[in-house]
Amino acid sequence: MAFDYDQYIRGGKLPHIWCPGCTYGIVFKSILRVVHTLKLNRDDVAMVSGIGCASRLPGYVDFNTLHTAHGRALPFATGLKMAKPDKHVLVVSGDGDATAIGGNHFIHACRRNIDITVLVFNNFIYGMTGGQYSPTTPSGHLATTMPYGNIDTSFNIPELAKGAGASFVARGTAYHAAGLDKLIAEAIQHKGLSVVEIINACPTTHGRRNKFKSPTDMLLWMKDTYIPAVAFDKLPPEKTAGKFPMGVLFKKEGVPEYCETYYGLVERLKKQKEGRA
Amino acid sequence: MGTIKLLQGNEACSEGALYAGCTFFAGYPITPSTEVAEYLARRLPQISGVFLQMEDEIAAMAAVIGGSLAGCKSLTATSGPGFSLKQENMGFAMLTEVPCVIVNVMRGGPSTGVPTGPGQSDIMQCRWGTHGDHPVICLTPAYVQEIFSETVRAFNLSEKYRTPVIIAFDEIVGHMRERIEIPDKGVLPVVNRVKPTCPPSEYLPYDDSKGDVPPMANFFEGYRYHVTGLNHGTDGFPVNASPRIHTDELRLMRKVEANKAEIIKYEEYMLADADVGIFAYGVSGRSAKTAVEMARAEGIKAGLFRPLTIWPFPEEQVANLSKRVKGIVVPELSLGQIIFEVDRCSKGRCGIEGIYRVDGDPITPAQILAKVKEVR
Numbered sequence: 001m002a003f004d005y006d007q008y009i010r011g012g013k014l015p016h017i018w019c020p021g022c023t024y025g026i027v028f029k030s031i032l033r034v035v036h037t038l039k040l041n042r043d044d045v046a047m048v049s050g051i052g053c054a055s056r057l058p059g060y061v062d063f064n065t066l067h068t069a070h071g072r073a074l075p076f077a078t079g080l081k082m083a084k085p086d087k088h089v090l091v092v093s094g095d096g097d098a099t100a101i102g103g104n105h106f107i108h109a110c111r112r113n114i115d116i117t118v119l120v121f122n123n124f125i126y127g128m129t130g131g132q133y134s135p136t137t138p139s140g141h142l143a144t145t146m147p148y149g150n151i152d153t154s155f156n157i158p159e160l161a162k163g164a165g166a167s168f169v170a171r172g173t174a175y176h177a178a179g180l181d182k183l184i185a186e187a188i189q190h191k192g193l194s195v196v197e198i199i200n201a202c203p204t205t206h207g208r209r210n211k212f213k214s215p216t217d218m219l220l221w222m223k224d225t226y227i228p229a230v231a232f233d234k235l236p237p238e239k240t241a242g243k244f245p246m247g248v249l250f251k252k253e254g255v256p257e258y259c260e261t262y263y264g265l266v267e268r269l270k271k272q273k274e275g276r277a
Numbered sequence: 278m279g280t281i282k283l284l285q286g287n288e289a290c291s292e293g294a295l296y297a298g299c300t301f302f303a304g305y306p307i308t309p310s311t312e313v314a315e316y317l318a319r320r321l322p323q324i325s326g327v328f329l330q331m332e333d334e335i336a337a338m339a340a341v342i343g344g345s346l347a348g349c350k351s352l353t354a355t356s357g358p359g360f361s362l363k364q365e366n367m368g369f370a371m372l373t374e375v376p377c378v379i380v381n382v383m384r385g386g387p388s389t390g391v392p393t394g395p396g397q398s399d400i401m402q403c404r405w406g407t408h409g410d411h412p413v414i415c416l417t418p419a420y421v422q423e424i425f426s427e428t429v430r431a432f433n434l435s436e437k438y439r440t441p442v443i444i445a446f447d448e449i450v451g452h453m454r455e456r457i458e459i460p461d462k463g464v465l466p467v468v469n470r471v472k473p474t475c476p477p478s479e480y481l482p483y484d485d486s487k488g489d490v491p492p493m494a495n496f497f498e499g500y501r502y503h504v505t506g507l508n509h510g511t512d513g514f515p516v517n518a519s520p521r522i523h524t525d526e527l528r529l530m531r532k533v534e535a536n537k538a539e540i541i542k543y544e545e546y547m548l549a550d551a552d553v554g555i556f557a558y559g560v561s562g563r564s565a566k567t568a569v570e571m572a573r574a575e576g577i578k579a580g581l582f583r584p585l586t587i588w589p590f591p592e593e594q595v596a597n598l599s600k601r602v603k604g605i606v607v608p609e610l611s612l613g614q615i616i617f618e619v620d621r622c623s624k625g626r627c628g629i630e631g632i633y634r635v636d637g638d639p640i641t642p643a644q645i646l647a648k649v650k651e652v653r
Binding site: 010013042043044046048058059062063064065066067068069072074075076077078079080081082083084087104105108262265266269270273 | 301303322323325327329331332333335336337339340341342343344345346347348349351365366369496497498499501502503504505506507514515
């Protein structure tokens with residue numbers, strides 16, 4: 001029997017705003033399947049976003065949802081999580097939202113290793129505003145604000161997350177949708193800050209300006225470009241040029257999680273007070 | 278009988294927050310407001326509350342809104358540049374109607390300005406700082422005891438009207454130590470947000486059919502709803518180019534406008550028979566009170582109007598004052614900001630004279646007395 005997505009989608013809120021050929025719908029469905037598989041209680045899930053195409057996702061799902069200001073999803077989410085540490089807090093963000101305007105919040109959330117799941121929808125462009133280059137736009141690509149080709153250098157989001165202290169880092173793509181379910185599930189189950197970079201396609205503002213003839217071409221590019229990390233690591237350097245690893249790229253258990261540490265302190269103070277009384 | 282303490286203004290603010298039931302603070306170190314954070318960093322973990330030092334001022338404001346949505350009475354404190362940085366998210370809280378309290382211990386500006394000196398030049402930013410039309414409640418205590426009680430009141434107004442409330446005092450009052458009495462629990466009223474009683478399936482987070490302040494559900498309590506900084510319908514979901522936007526923004530303004538009688542608070546000192554009025558708040562209000570006493574000692578009938586609520590502006594009270602006096606003196610630690618409001622409400626009925634100072638020192642009673650004599 002086909003999976004019943006409607007049970008997690010708010011009545012009357014579709015169609016979504018995403019363009020034909022956009023791959024966000026694939027990720028959207030993956031998230032819903034994972035929530036179902038993990039048997040998360042909808043009342044216990046908050047989904048927080050900033051601004052951009054990906055950030056519209058929370059409006060469609062039947063959780064506690066918070067659509068905030070550009071780049072600020074993580075500090076809003078941090079407030080929710082610290083107040084209610086036993087709840088699931090998921091952040092959906094775009095490449096610009098998470099790593100440009102929200103870059104400082106991103107690295108500090110990773111550093112704190114607070115138990116929040118961050119899904120970064122990387123479509124390599126500012127889509128909602130019409131195709132300006134982002135911190136992940138590949139060098140040389142055309143964007144409305146890089147009309148002569150992107151002269152800027154791009155971020156490697158998983159490396160950034162790992163370097164900043166996230167204890168779970170993964171990369172998936174909209175093409176490899178089945179694998180994506182596993183990555184998102186593992187990210188949610190991981191105790192600590194988990195980042196999943198999800199490679200997406202924006203045919204409207206990125207693809208058509210950069211020699212992708214169709215949305216399908218962009219998916220096929222993902223298929224060719226992203227290689228399972230285990231296989232990637234065995235390849236000689238000349239075969240990895242222009243390719244990237246995907247899957248769980250970094251995972252470390254036993255790193256202190258911020259809420260746990262904080263409430264541990266609260267308990268310690270409580271015991272000290274009782275000891276004195 | 279409460280507890281007697283010797284506290285500085287910033288500490289009294291923290292105590293006021295705790296009295297009001299604040300269990301969540303997020304901030305960022307900045308002079309001259311840092312003691313609010315330091316005090317709560319010690320106290321909040323002791324009562325199972327949350328203290329967070331965030332990566333920047335913007336994040337602190339965001340975390341406060343998150344904390345409030347999860348059901349905590351939430352506070353942040355800042356100064357000068359930090360207050361500028363918080364503006365966008367303050368607008369978010371105003372539009373999404375999330376209660377929270379923002380303390381601005383004012384220093385000199387613009388830019389880094391005079392971090393260790395007092396200022397009152399953020400007062401228009403308190404009113405108009407974030408983009409778009411928005412309701413604002415801003416309180417201006419001048420004494421340590423008053424900072425305590427006005428902080429309690431700030432939380433109460435915030436919870437009652439589902440809107441951020443700003444407390445703006447200055448470096449001098451923030452750092453000054455005075456004797457204060459912290460009342461026993463139950464002496465001062467403590468207001469909590471009204472929660473919905475309907476079943477979750479019927480809950481509309483912005484339903485204004487039963488009043489201008491809709492009941493507020495906390496996250497994770499079974500009412501799964503949507504909060505967005507986009508203009509939204511009664512169900513919380515975005516609307517574009519709709520007449521609803523206009524009527525809803527009017528409602529947000531009305532939450533404050535229609536309740537001015539409750540929100541506006543002020544002190545009148547020797548004003549009943551005064552020929553010359555002084556309009557002053559915060560540390561300038563303290564100097565003005567001394568100036569009134571000096572003037573009276575010389576037989577000059579001066580009196581003080583000292584607002585504890587600066588926004589919404591006490592329009593009616595200033596209009597009435599302008600009908601009774603020859604002139605109003607407005608001392609402020611800026612190059613002239615709140616004087617525009619006094620002038621607007623006086624409608625030319627009396628003379629208006631400003632005293633401005635931005636060099637990091639307060640305006641002295643002697644300065645004010647000299648101006649009172651000119652106006653008389």
